Amino acid sequence: xxxxxxxxxxxxxxxxxxxxxxxxxxxxxxxxxxxxxxxxxxxxxxxxxxxxxxxxxxxxxxxxxxxxxxxxxxxxxxxxxxxxxxxxxxxxxxxxxxxxxxxxxxxxxxxxxxxxxxxxxxxxxxxxxxxxxxxxxxxxxxxxxxxxxxxxxxxxxxxxxxxxxxxxxxxxxxxxxxxxxxxxxxxxxxxxxxxxxxxxxxxxxxxxxxxxxxxxxxxxxxxxxxxxxxxxxxxxxxxxxxxxxxxxxxxxxxxxxxxxxxxxxxxxxxxxxxxxxxxxxxxxxxxxxxxxxxxxxxxxxxxxxxxxxxxxxxxxxxxxxxxxxxxxxxxxxxxxxxxxxxxxxxxxxxxxxxxxxxxxxxxxxxxxxxxxxxxxxxxxxxxxxxxxxxxxxxxxxxxxxxxxxxxxxxxxxxxxxxxxxxxxxxxxxxxxxxxxxxxxxxxxxxxxxxxxxxxxxxxxxxxxxxxxxxxxxxxxxxxx
Amino acid sequence: xxxxxxxxxxxxxxxxxxxxxxxxxxxxxxxxxxxxxxxxxxxxxxxxxxxxxxxxxxxxxxxxxxxxxxxxxxxxxxxxxxxxxxxxxxxxxxxxxxxxxxxxxxxxxxxxxxxxxxxxxxxxxxxxxxxxxxxxxxxxxxxxxxxxxxxxxxxxxxxxxxxxxxxxxxxxxxxxxxxxxxxxxxxxxxxxxxxxxxxxxxxxxxxxxxxxxxxxxxxxxxxxxxxxxxxxxxxxxxxxxxxxxxxxxxxxxxxxxxxxxxxxxxxxxxxxxxxxxxxxxxxxxxxxxxxxxxxxxxxxxxxxxxxxxxxxxxxxxxxxxxxxxxxxxxxxxxxxxxxxxxxxxxxxxxxxxxxxxxxxxxxxxxxxxxxxxxxxxxxxxxxxxxxxxxxxxxxxxxxxxxxxxxxxxxxxxxxxxxxxxxxxxxxxxxxxxxxxxxxxxxxxxxxxxxxxxxxxxxxxxxxxxxxxxxxxxxxxxxxxxxx
Numbered sequence: 001x002x003x004x005x006x007x008x009x010x011x012x013x014x015x016x017x018x019x020x021x022x023x024x025x026x027x028x029x030x031x032x033x034x035x036x037x038x039x040x041x042x043x044x045x046x047x048x049x050x051x052x053x054x055x056x057x058x059x060x061x062x063x064x065x066x067x068x069x070x071x072x073x074x075x076x077x078x079x080x081x082x083x084x085x086x087x088x089x090x091x092x093x094x095x096x097x098x099x100x101x102x103x104x105x106x107x108x109x110x111x112x113x114x115x116x117x118x119x120x121x122x123x124x125x126x127x128x129x130x131x132x133x134x135x136x137x138x139x140x141x142x143x144x145x146x147x148x149x150x151x152x153x154x155x156x157x158x159x160x161x162x163x164x165x166x167x168x169x170x171x172x173x174x175x176x177x178x179x180x181x182x183x184x185x186x187x188x189x190x191x192x193x194x195x196x197x198x199x200x201x202x203x204x205x206x207x208x209x210x211x212x213x214x215x216x217x218x219x220x221x222x223x224x225x226x227x228x229x230x231x232x233x234x235x236x237x238x239x240x241x242x243x244x245x246x247x248x249x250x251x252x253x254x255x256x257x258x259x260x261x262x263x264x265x266x267x268x269x270x271x272x273x274x275x276x277x278x279x280x281x282x283x284x285x286x287x288x289x290x291x292x293x294x295x296x297x298x299x300x301x302x303x304x305x306x307x308x309x310x311x312x313x314x315x316x317x318x319x320x321x322x323x324x325x326x327x328x329x330x331x332x333x334x335x336x337x338x339x340x341x342x343x344x345x346x347x348x349x350x351x352x353x354x355x356x357x358x359x360x361x362x363x364x365x366x367x368x369x370x371x372x373x374x375x376x377x378x379x380x381x382x383x384x385x386x387x388x389x390x391x392x393x394x395x396x397x398x399x400x401x402x403x404x405x406x407x408x409x410x411x412x413x414x415x416x417x418x419x420x421x422x423x424x425x426x427x428x429x430x431x432x433x434x435x436x437x438x439x440x441x442x443x444x445x446x447x448x449x450x451x452x453x454x455x456x457x458x459x460x461x462x463x464x465x466x467x468x469x470x471x472x473x474x475x476x477x478x479x480x
Numbered sequence: 481x482x483x484x485x486x487x488x489x490x491x492x493x494x495x496x497x498x499x500x501x502x503x504x505x506x507x508x509x510x511x512x513x514x515x516x517x518x519x520x521x522x523x524x525x526x527x528x529x530x531x532x533x534x535x536x537x538x539x540x541x542x543x544x545x546x547x548x549x550x551x552x553x554x555x556x557x558x559x560x561x562x563x564x565x566x567x568x569x570x571x572x573x574x575x576x577x578x579x580x581x582x583x584x585x586x587x588x589x590x591x592x593x594x595x596x597x598x599x600x601x602x603x604x605x606x607x608x609x610x611x612x613x614x615x616x617x618x619x620x621x622x623x624x625x626x627x628x629x630x631x632x633x634x635x636x637x638x639x640x641x642x643x644x645x646x647x648x649x650x651x652x653x654x655x656x657x658x659x660x661x662x663x664x665x666x667x668x669x670x671x672x673x674x675x676x677x678x679x680x681x682x683x684x685x686x687x688x689x690x691x692x693x694x695x696x697x698x699x700x701x702x703x704x705x706x707x708x709x710x711x712x713x714x715x716x717x718x719x720x721x722x723x724x725x726x727x728x729x730x731x732x733x734x735x736x737x738x739x740x741x742x743x744x745x746x747x748x749x750x751x752x753x754x755x756x757x758x759x760x761x762x763x764x765x766x767x768x769x770x771x772x773x774x775x776x777x778x779x780x781x782x783x784x785x786x787x788x789x790x791x792x793x794x795x796x797x798x799x800x801x802x803x804x805x806x807x808x809x810x811x812x813x814x815x816x817x818x819x820x821x822x823x824x825x826x827x828x829x830x831x832x833x834x835x836x837x838x839x840x841x842x843x844x845x846x847x848x849x850x851x852x853x854x855x856x857x858x859x860x861x862x863x864x865x866x867x868x869x870x871x872x873x874x875x876x877x878x879x880x881x882x883x884x885x886x887x888x889x890x891x892x893x894x895x896x897x898x899x900x901x902x903x904x905x906x907x908x909x910x911x912x913x914x915x916x917x918x919x920x921x922x923x924x925x926x927x928x929x930x931x932x933x934x935x936x937x938x939x940x941x942x943x944x945x946x947x948x949x950x951x952x953x954x955x956x957x958x959x960x961x962x963x
Contacts, residue, residue, distance in 0.1 A: 244488055251484040293519065303519060309506045310514030311522045323525045345507040349500060356496050363489040367482055379485050386492035390499060397502035 008437035011072040012064050018076035019060055023053050026083015029319060033091040036320030044090060044101065051105055052083055055112040062116050066123060067432035071365060074431065077358045078409055078424050082108055082417075084351065085410035087319070088331065088338055095325035100412045103167075107414035114418060115425035125429045129373045132185025135178040142171035142178065143221065147228055158231045158404060172225070172234045173406075173419035176241065176384055177426070179221075183242055184376035187249035191372065195250050218242035219262050223270070230276050233391055233403035239263060240387045245380040249372070284401035301328050302395070302402045305337035309348075309397065316344025331412040333404055336396045351410075352393065359386045362427045368434025378430040381423045524574060528666070529554045533589040533612030533852070535569055535581055537619045543569045543582065543660070545612075551666045562659040564628050567689040568619070568652055568794075568845075571660035575671045579687055581615070581845070584793040588613040588849050588857065611852040618648040618847045626959050628653040630935075630952035636683040637937040637948070638691040638824040641956055644832035644929045646862040647841030649792070651956070652825075654690040656683055683938075692796040695821035696936060699907030701919045702816030704830060704877065706765040707753055709780035711873040713772055716753075718876050722764035724751040730808035737766050737811055744889070754880045758888030760904060762815045769814030770807050777814065778803065783868045784830035785840060786822075792843045799826040816907055828934035831921040833868035834877050835901070835929035840865045882926045890920065892950035895958055899926035904950065909939060918945020924957040931960040 027049045034045050056079045063070050086108070090101035122128070128135075145162045146152035153161040153168055161168040187194070194208075218239060226235040243259040270277040279297055286292045287299035287306075294300070304327045311322060324330050324338030331338070340348040362382025366375045388405050395402035406416040506514070515523055532555065534544040542565045548556035557572045559565065570580025578586055587593030591612040620641075627639040631653065641651035662674040663686065678686045688694070710716035726746055727736040739745040745761040756764040769777050781787070781801040790796040802809070802819040812818040825843060833840035842863040849858040868874075881901035884890045890902040902922025909915045921934040933953040937945050 244491075248481060248484040248488055251481065288517075306506055306510075306514055307517065307520045307522050309503070310511040311520075311526070313507055313511050323522050326522060326525070340503070340507060345503060348503055348507070352496060352499055352503070356493065359492050359496075360489065363485060363492070366485050372481060375481055375485060379488050383488055383492060386495055390495040393499045394495075394502065397499070397506045399498060399502040 008069065008435065010064075010068045012060070012068065015063070015072035015075060016060060018073065019056055019079060022076040022080035022083065023049075023056060025080045026052055026087060029084050029087035030090060032319040033087050033094070036318070037094050039094070048086055048090065048101065048105055051109055052079070052086065055109055059112060059116060062119055063428065063432075066119055067428055069432045069435040069437075070428040071361050071431035071435070073357060074361050074424060074428055077354050077361075078421070081351070081354055081358075081409035084339070085335065085407075085412075088324075088335055088342075088410070089412050091320055091342075092325055092331045092338065094320075095323075098331075100331050103414070104412050104417070107417045110414070111418040111421035115421045118422060118425040119429060122425075122429060125374055125377060125426055125433060126371055128181050128377070128426075129185045129188070132182055132189070135182040135185065139175045139178040139182060139221075142175040143225065143229075145171045159229045160225075160231045160234065167414060170413070170415035172229070172231065173415040174422075176234075176237060177381070177419060177422055179218075179238060180241060180245070180377060180380040180384065183218075183245045184373050184380060187245055188371070188373040188376055191249045194246075195252070219266065223266050226266075226270055226277070227274065230274075231404065232270075232277060232280060232401070233405035236391055236403065237384065237387055237405065241380050241384050244383045245376050248366075248376055248379045280401045280403065284398065287398060301334065302398060304328070305334045305396050306398060308334075308337040308341040312341040312344045312348075314345050316340070316342050316347055318342060332406060333392075333402075333411070334396060335407055335411045336393050339410070340396075352389070355385065355389045355408075359383070361431070365427055365431035365434045369430050370433070370438075374430045374433060378427060381426055385420070385423065525553070527590055528574060530590055531555055531611040532557065532572070533591070533614040535585075535589070536614055536616040537565070537624070538621050539616070540621070541614075542617075543572075548666070553666050556666065557660075557664040559660045559664065562661050563657040564624060564653070565619075566657045566660050566686075567654045567691065568617075569660060570689070570794075571663040571686070573663045573671060574666055575668050576663060576675065576687075580689055580794050581617075584791065584795065585615050585846070585849075588615060613849050613851050613857055615849050616847045617845050618650065619652070619845070620650045623651040623956060623959055624653060627651040627952070627956055628655070628657075630948075630955055631655045631937070632948070635937055635948070636690075636939060637935070638694065639936075639952065639956070640691050640824050640828040640932075640934045641960070642825075642828045642832055642843060642932045642934075644835035644841065644923060644932050647832070647843045647865075648847070648862070649843055649845050650931060650960070652689075652691045652845070656681055658684060658686050660686075689794060691824045692792070692794060694823060695797060695800065696824070696917050696938065697907035697909065698816035698820055698822045698827060699905035699917060699919055700760045700762075700816055701827055701903055701905030701921055702814070702820055702822075703757065703760065703765045703905075704834065704881075704903055704921075705781050705784060706768050706777065706814050707757065707877055707880070708784070708834070708869045708873060709772055709776050710753075710768045711876060712780060712869050713776055715772070716768070718753065721750050721752065722756055723767060724749050724756065724761050725763050728763040728766050728811065730811055731770075732806060733808045735808075737762055737815070739763055753876075754883050757880045757903065758884045760884075760889055765814050766811035769810050774803065774805055774810050777801065777810070780869075783840075783866060784833055785826060785865065785868075790843065792825075792845050794845065796825055796843070797823055799823055816905060824934055824936050827919065827921045827936070828932050830868065831903075831923060831932045831934060834874050834881070835923040835932055836874075837871040838867055838869045838874035840868045878926050881922060885922065889946075890922065890950055892946065893920060893922055893954045893957070895924065895954055895961070898924050898957075898961060900924040900954070900957060901926045901929075902950065902953065904946065906942060906945060915939040916942055916945055918942070918949050920949035920953045922953055922957070924961060931957060933957055 030045055030048055059075055086101060086104055089104050093099060093101050146159050151162050152159055153163050155161050160170050160172050162171055222235040222239040225231050246255050271281055283292055283299035287303050292298045293303055308324055308327050319342050322341040324341045327334045327337050359382045362378055366378035369375055385408055388408050391403055391405045392407045394400040406413050408420040532545040534541040542561055543559050545555040546558050570582045572578045572582040589612045623641050631637045638654040642649050658678050663671055665671050727738045729736040739761050744759040751764055778801050786799045786801050789798040799822040805813060809818050813820050842865040844860050846860055848856055851857050878901055881903055882899050885893050885900045885902045890904045893900050893902045900922060902920060905919030907917040918937045918940055923929040923932040933956045935949045935952050937948045
């Protein structure tokens with residue numbers, strides 16, 4: 001942290017260089033797809049290359065203007081992932097005669113435009129702290145929307161879509177951002193309170209019952225999503241997000257243990273009570289049982305995905321040379337299997353490493369930024385990305401049960417693309433705040449930044465200072 | 481707070497590490513198992529997208545892959561003269577897999593055999609598909625056609641023509657035949673319907689080649705084995721006098737084994753080998769078998785190739801000589817009844833061994849295997865399988881077989897001006913049934929055999945059988961000699 005302050009370089013030129021590299025990857029992949037099908041350099045190809053390059057450069061320019069010190073690695077990684085995703089969706093279109101790549105391209109443009117607007121208008125992530133409770137309400141509304149008759153649509157057994165007239169949208173994707181904002185705002189405000197009250201049992205500092213409130217809320221939201229929307233993936237995601245944020249806020253293992261117990265209980269009850277969860281688990285454990293394999297909604301998809309991955313082997317069949325179209329939902333839920341088949345273990349590992357880097361840069365921003373709201377938000381959002389990867393790729397490789405989450409930036413799906421690009425926008429802003437030289441007055445958009453020694457401050461806080469903190473915090477809560 | 485953030489990062493990294501682990505398991509350690517899984521249509525799809533090599537006869541493709549434009553596969557397998565070659569080529573089907581030559585030579589045809597190792601390395605870099613090798617068969621198209629036409633439609637039968645000196649198979653036909661194109665389509669429902677229809681055809685199994693896989697009672701053709709066993713034992717020679725009673729009481733039973741009632745056997749009560757073979761008398765051979773014992777006959781049968789399955793390269797079912805028989809059963813087995821079962825190819829093999837002065841050559845269907853760049857990958861050389869009997873004894877039997885055609889019951893195979901050697905056989909299928917397996921096996925010219933012809937017509941009455949077998953063989957031998 002300190003060296004970043006003493007050596008403030010914007011590193012925008014590094015970003016430009018990496019961005020060109022990322023575009024070479026994305027455009028190159030798309031070109032290989034076309035070459036293999038004897039339709040290289042057609043209209044689709046140029047449309048995709050030009051759009052992708054244009055929006056990438058647009059973001060780059062906006063960063064130069066508005067967030068000069070933003071992390072230079074994040075944008076190129078995401079452009080590379082988005083480009084690879086577009087190429088694979090395009091490749092699957094050729095096999096299936098679909099036009100998903102055009103839609104994905106449109107959503108990419110839209111998502112990046114939304115992100116540019118976010119960066120341009122927000123300028124400083126700390127502004128969001130003012131919207132803590134509004135975020136909660138927005139989250140609630142977003143999660144309720146698909147359940148409303150007339151608005152909500154049920155697709156493939158999950159009721160998580162709303163009909164926008166021209167397209168369907170998954171409001172839950174946006175809800176993960178607003179929920180993260182709420183958790184970050186709530187926890188950064190009430191952190192000390194939660195931290196210091198409560199009984200100590202052995203090595204565990206147990207929270208007070210009333211402080212458990214938000215956790216119970218998060219648990220109820222997750223269970224609600226699971227029951228009413230039948231969306232296991234999002235349910236895991238929301239709860240994982242909250243657990244990590246409360247752990248970061250409190251550094252207490254006890255919260256994790258309580259959270260895991262609640263997950264275990266909720267998961268067990270869901271497994272017993274809800275047939276769709278039972279079917280998922282069964283399809284995971286007994287994937288190769290002929291009965292499960294042939295059942296509708298059984299393990300056919302995951303087993304076919306495994307075949308795809310296996311046929312790719314170490315080096316893959318090469319783009320356009322495999323048969324990833326055999327797998328159902330090859331361009332969305334199962335895009336990892338498609339990439340694994342054609343790029344092999346080597347190529348897929350490279351892609352997963354991009355995610356590792358991306359998450360690492362997000363966490364780096366969390367470490368670097370000075371305000372606890374930003375730390376919580378950046379950690380939560382980064383962890384969301386990691387958790388999505390884990391749930392999706394783990395599901396596809398049969399490490400865990402398969403759930404319907406999207407692979408960030410790769411999978412076809414507008415809502416997911418929009419939400420994840422907005423997450424990137426927030427991470428870029430937070431990283432900008434983290435790396436920006438501390439000029440007095442410059443960073444004062446929100447509350448004055450916490451002292452850098454905040455960590456020590458927490459650990460040295462004694463019980464006697466609890467009252468003072470409480471007063472301070474209650475005042476803060478009332479402010480917005 | 482920062483320590484917790486770092487711990488969160490460690491948790492995230494741990495999750496990614498698990499993902500790397502599970503990806504490695506699926507894509508590397510378990511990949512072979514998954515690729516071999518029966519549900520994995522991908523391996524099949526991969527094969528059907530390949531430019532599979534052709535199967536050729538005299539330079540013309542009888543099975544080839546042509547670009548397929550109207551479906552999701554790149555190539556369509558097409559069979560030319562499909563019914564003529566159907567049982568030989570087999571089929572290459574999405575639904576039923578590959579059979580016969582398509583299966584036996586799959587590595588070469590699909591380009592996945594070790595011969596292509598270098599090409600596949602190149603493919604890694606060039607991205608181009610490895611095209612399969614073409615397989616040229618030893619089949620002579622004219623003989624194949626002649627053989628096919630000599631079995632009338634509606635009759636079940638097989639013919640094998642083989643070069644005794646090389647083991648090369650010049651013709652191999654069976655009826656009823658089928659059209660492999662019906663099973664090679666990419667529309668799985670249509671293919672399944674066609675298969676159901678083919679399986680209704682009496683006497684037809686699209687999966688097998690009757691010439692190499694049908695096990696039939698050989699009847700009197702088996703007397704060649706008895707004769708060889710007798711000569712090889714040293715107890716008998718060309719001058720041996722054999723008892724030739726009209727009926728031989730079978731020990732331990734109250735039935736007796738008769739000679740053919742209307743045949744020429746009744747002319748003599750003692751016979752030499754030549755006469756016994758000419759007229760195909762039953763009782764002398766039954767006595768020889770009981771005299772020599774089961775083991776001697778079984779050993780001789782094994783020397784002719786019984787009890788072994790071969791890959792030529794299509795699979796040849798092992799012919800059977802039963803063991804542990806009582807004398808009465810042995811007597812019946814000696815005349816090719818009871819549980820003796822042979823493939824048509826086995827009969828051709830033992831005839832070849834006799835024709836080739838006792839040396840049994842390995843039967844072979846493949847002349848050359850060529851890479852797409854016409855480089856010869858393989859061209860099997862004639863291979864000695866084993867010595868079946870001494871040259872002297874073989875020559876004795878050759879002469880007796882010539883006599884059988886000249887003045888015996890195989891005379892319908894005679895070609896003017898050529899020494900034709902032959903032996904007929906008639907195997908009763910069921911007691912009381914009219915049906916017989918009618919056999920002829922022979923070669924010409926006897927002093928320098930160019931071809932062995934073995935014909936079997938299944939389940940026909942005596943007259944029809946003898947009308948079909950020997951004349952067909954004569955036609956084929958003539959065709960060989962006119963070349």
